[in-house]
Amino acid sequence: MSKARVLQSGLLLIILSSTLYWIVEWLSPTSDRLFSDYSARLNRVLDISIEPPPNQATLPQISWRDFHGEEPELNLSLLDSISLHACGLEQLVFEANSSLGKVASADYQLIWHSQIIQGLSQCVNSQQLKPALKQKLQNILELKRQHLAVYWYNYLSQDKSIQRLWLGNTRLNTSPAAAYRQLSLQLSQLHSIGQRFTHGQSIDASELLGISKQLSSAPTLRALAQELNSASLWLVTISQALQQRQFSCQQNQQDFSILQNILNKVYMPKIQAYLAELDQSLNLLNSPLSSLFNSQGLDRLPSSMLQLQQNFHRANRQHVQQWQAILNSCDDKSSKQG
Numbered sequence: 001m002s003k004a005r006v007l008q009s010g011l012l013l014i015i016l017s018s019t020l021y022w023i024v025e026w027l028s029p030t031s032d033r034l035f036s037d038y039s040a041r042l043n044r045v046l047d048i049s050i051e052p053p054p055n056q057a058t059l060p061q062i063s064w065r066d067f068h069g070e071e072p073e074l075n076l077s078l079l080d081s082i083s084l085h086a087c088g089l090e091q092l093v094f095e096a097n098s099s100l101g102k103v104a105s106a107d108y109q110l111i112w113h114s115q116i117i118q119g120l121s122q123c124v125n126s127q128q129l130k131p132a133l134k135q136k137l138q139n140i141l142e143l144k145r146q147h148l149a150v151y152w153y154n155y156l157s158q159d160k161s162i163q164r165l166w167l168g169n170t171r172l173n174t175s176p177a178a179a180y181r182q183l184s185l186q187l188s189q190l191h192s193i194g195q196r197f198t199h200g201q202s203i204d205a206s207e208l209l210g211i212s213k214q215l216s217s218a219p220t221l222r223a224l225a226q227e228l229n230s231a232s233l234w235l236v237t238i239s240q241a242l243q244q245r246q247f248s249c250q251q252n253q254q255d256f257s258i259l260q261n262i263l264n265k266v267y268m269p270k271i272q273a274y275l276a277e278l279d280q281s282l283n284l285l286n287s288p289l290s291s292l293f294n295s296q297g298l299d300r301l302p303s304s305m306l307q308l309q310q311n312f313h314r315a316n317r318q319h320v321q322q323w324q325a326i327l328n329s330c331d332d333k334s335s336k337q338g
Contacts, residue, residue: 029171029172029226029227029230030171030172030173030174030227030274031227031230031231031234031274032052032230032234034174034270034271034274035052035230035231035234035238035271036052037266038238038262038266038267038270038271039052039234039237039238041262041266042238042241042242042259042262045255045258045259045262046241046242046245046247046255046259048241048244048245049241050237050238050241051237052234052237053230053233053234053236053237054233055230056229056233058222058225058226058228058229058304058308059166059221059222059225059301059304059305060300060301060304062166062297062298062300062301064157064158064163066297067153067154067157067158067295067297067298068154068157068158069147069150069153069154070150071147071150071151071154072140072143072144072147074093074096074097074116074140075140076093076136076140080133080136081093081094083129083130083133084123084129086126086128086129087119087122087123087126087128087129088119088122089116089119089120089122089123092112092115092116092119093116095112096109096112096113096116105159105160105212106154106155106158106159106160106162107155107159107161107208107209107212109154109155110151110152110154110155110197110203110208111203111205111208111209113144113151114197114202114203114205115202115205116144117141117144117145117202118202120137120140120141120144121141123137124137124138124141145200148197148198148199148200149198151197152194152197152198153295153298156194156292156293156295156298157298159212160216161212161213161215161216162215164215164216164220165183165215165218165220165221165222166220166221166222166301167220167222168220168222168223169220169222169223169226170219170220170223171223172219172223172224172227174270174273174274174277175277176219176224176227176277176278176281177277177280177281177284179218179219180219180224180281180282180284180285181281181284182214182218183215183218183219183284183285184284184285184287184288186211186214186215186218187285187288187289187292188287188288188291189207189211190211190288190292191288191291191292193207193208193211194292221285221289221301221305224278224281224282224285224305225304225305225308227278228278228282228308228309228311228312229308229311229312231274231275231278231312231315232308232311232312232314232315233315235315235316235318235319236315236318238319238322239315239318239319239321239322242322242323242325242326243322247259247326247329248329249326249329249330250329250330256326256330259326263323267323275312275316278312279309279312279313282305282308282309285305286302286305286306286309289301289302289305290302
């Protein structure tokens with residue numbers, strides 16, 4: 001192989017290696033990237049060995065099918081169904097009860113429930129239907145109104161875009177609060193739709209479908225939970241290492257200058273800023289999450305997020321205390337020199 005060919009192959013290998021490195025780096029969670037750099041700097045200065053903490057499960061396992069409540073069937077004979085043409089409900093009932101309708105997405109099924117209830121309200125007052133049929137429709141209408149909450153919670157537990165929020169994974173940038181602020185507004189709007197529906201008002205189909213589309217591309221709650229948990233584990237691991245090291249400024253003035261540089265140029269502007277973004281993101285979401293997922297079983301999800309935040313706050317306080325101990329050791333030296 002010629003020398004030029006060898007150089008060309010070597011250059012190609014370097015380019016491929018660099019590309020692979022940046023791909024892996026880009027795919028890595030933001031917390032891991034920030035804390036890996038932070039801990040490596042502390043390792044060099046303090047001659048310690050901070051290892052990445054092991055990953056842990058962040059949210060409880062949910063079997064979504066278990067939360068599907070039983071819905072009443074719309075039992076009408078073929079002749080009765082055809083008679084609904086007189087009040088404009090025949091096609092809608094056919095679509096909802098067809099084989100395709102039964103496997104339609106949860107948002108479309110909820111819209112059908114709303115539209116059928118609205119249509120039944122009109123049909124029971126129609127002068128073109130026989131009294132016996134109107135009585136059947138009245139009974140069905142009352143039954144469906146009694147199950148408004150069931151329809152709503154079935155939608156919440158079975159909708160794919162909502163499940164994605166708890167199951168999907170998205171990569172967060174260093175400033176995720178803005179995206180989660182939008183998600184908070186969308187969840188609040190969804191809660192408002194649910195409040196109106198369960199109190200007997202019709203659903204605006206375009207509004208619900210629009211929210212479903214937005215949720216399908218929103219940053220996920222699982223990603224936020226993973227980052228909160230990962231950051232907490234990193235903080236605890238590093239705090240324990242600092243506590244065991246028992247750094248004393250009186251013996252290591254030169255190292256303290258380097259530590260100050262890490263504190264002021266790495267921890268505060270990068271680590272602490274990102275931690276504040278994570279905390280703010282969940283603060284924005286806590287209220288709409290607790291309002292939306294308040295049914296028995298599903299309420300475990302927002303409760304788990306709150307527990308993660310409490311652990312996160314505790315880990316932050318512990319870490320700040322370790323830095324304060326380092327700074328205090330230098331204050332003691334300054335006061336003795338004075």
